[in-house]
Amino acid sequence: MPHSIYRNETPFWLLVLAAGATVGVCFGIRQAFGLYLAPISADLGLGRNAFALSMGLMNLTWGLAAFPVGAIADRYGATRVIVTAALCYMLGIYLMATARSESQLVIAGAVLGFGVAGGSFTAVLGAVGRAAAPSRRQMGITLTGVGGSIGMFAAMPYAHWLIASVGWQESLMVLAATAGLMAIFALAFVSAPTAGSMPGAQSMGAALREAMAHPGFVLLTLGFFVCGFHVAFVSVHLPAFLKDKAFDAWLGAGALAAIGLGNILGSLLCGKAGELIEKRLALSLLYFGRAILFLVFIYMPLSEVTVLVLSFALGILWLGTVPLTSGLIMTLFGPTWMSMLFGITFLAHQIGSFLGAWLGGFLYDVFKSYDAMWWISILLGIGAALINLPIRERPVARLSLDAVGSGQT
Amino acid sequence: MDMARQDTTRQDEGRDRERSGERMPTGVKVALFAVLGVIMLGALHLIMARGPAMLLDLAALSRSFLCF
Numbered sequence: 001m002p003h004s005i006y007r008n009e010t011p012f013w014l015l016v017l018a019a020g021a022t023v024g025v026c027f028g029i030r031q032a033f034g035l036y037l038a039p040i041s042a043d044l045g046l047g048r049n050a051f052a053l054s055m056g057l058m059n060l061t062w063g064l065a066a067f068p069v070g071a072i073a074d075r076y077g078a079t080r081v082i083v084t085a086a087l088c089y090m091l092g093i094y095l096m097a098t099a100r101s102e103s104q105l106v107i108a109g110a111v112l113g114f115g116v117a118g119g120s121f122t123a124v125l126g127a128v129g130r131a132a133a134p135s136r137r138q139m140g141i142t143l144t145g146v147g148g149s150i151g152m153f154a155a156m157p158y159a160h161w162l163i164a165s166v167g168w169q170e171s172l173m174v175l176a177a178t179a180g181l182m183a184i185f186a187l188a189f190v191s192a193p194t195a196g197s198m199p200g201a202q203s204m205g206a207a208l209r210e211a212m213a214h215p216g217f218v219l220l221t222l223g224f225f226v227c228g229f230h231v232a233f234v235s236v237h238l239p240a241f242l243k244d245k246a247f248d249a250w251l252g253a254g255a256l257a258a259i260g261l262g263n264i265l266g267s268l269l270c271g272k273a274g275e276l277i278e279k280r281l282a283l284s285l286l287y288f289g290r291a292i293l294f295l296v297f298i299y300m301p302l303s304e305v306t307v308l309v310l311s312f313a314l315g316i317l318w319l320g321t322v323p324l325t326s327g328l329i330m331t332l333f334g335p336t337w338m339s340m341l342f343g344i345t346f347l348a349h350q351i352g353s354f355l356g357a358w359l360g361g362f363l364y365d366v367f368k369s370y371d372a373m374w375w376i377s378i379l380l381g382i383g384a385a386l387i388n389l390p391i392r393e394r395p396v397a398r399l400s401l402d403a404v405g406s407g408q409t
Numbered sequence: 410m411d412m413a414r415q416d417t418t419r420q421d422e423g424r425d426r427e428r429s430g431e432r433m434p435t436g437v438k439v440a441l442f443a444v445l446g447v448i449m450l451g452a453l454h455l456i457m458a459r460g461p462a463m464l465l466d467l468a469a470l471s472r473s474f475l476c477f
Contacts, residue, residue, distance in 0.1 A: 013437075150445065156463075157456045158452065158455065160459060
């Protein structure tokens, strides 16, 4: 029995391993950039805004590029996209290491954005989904997500050690070389099926029209917007919230590290949940769980231990949305244009991220408290939990007809 | 007896999947877990060893940490 309905010469396990490693390297390096804020700002004599602007532009480029990059990956294959992304990543890091002015830092940020867009989930999830037998898709997506979570957690301490050992410029060169590994991992996708290689595949325009007219896709995208809102608000403002509660400064970062650790476990558990129960239900429970945890953050008497435990619990619900959301997209529309469609939902996520980070600061300035923001996050969490419930988790009629036409059931 | 037969069937299925390239060979799996274990232990060691220095750096730049 073939392991996939498509011809694919690379063993599926190797494809998943390469996908997880690509996303892990891509996300890991991206997470480590934050460590360069202080040394770059100090050495170049620039205000911290210059570096923050560069990173902001990277995130914006990443969000805007996700859709076209996903479409290219679906149509022409993930290899070209990931190799190009690796080159952009290396160039962007080199530009950052050699920057002497604010404008050079900003250009580096934009180039890096294309690198992150091509090396992150968007490109590889579609490739994994198309190569997998339907029964193995969710598992493949889940393990790819776990790779990303491990990279996010592990890269930061190594980068910190590198900066202390060899200096920030040399350490960036090491990161650039590490980013080059993505181009090697991309070779695993050379023979992976693409939308262009699948006979009778739906056109890109038809796929877009179908998704946009599907209520489930719209609801899913709105839910993912909330995910971005939550993640950015907590990442940016949790340390300040804890500082307001008179905790030492390290606890904020410790809480974020606990989230990172919980995230590895959570990616695995949430992805597995998507195999055991309907993904819309798992997503609904996840968003509801976040709302409960936020409520606990507001009302529970906090100590260092409870903050770390709550943060770890929040980490379990952190990026579990990725395997569930992408898996649900694949269930609804099939894997042919998966990367492109996920790119659209991801743009909503990034818009939510921007709003979560910005609104948190704005409302704090107005009320001198994060209470309003916590309550907005709780309401959005409940809202996201509710809007995922009515999604009809069954393939569109086109896929059923295709299956009948090709003799599959 | 039936349970023993089911176990044998499951093992055969596992071997079939491994042969078809769907499942990772055991040797690769062990090596992968070993590498990941070393990476994670190294990361945890660095977090503990570098302690407050890194955590304070992270606190200063939480604007981009984990914000995806």
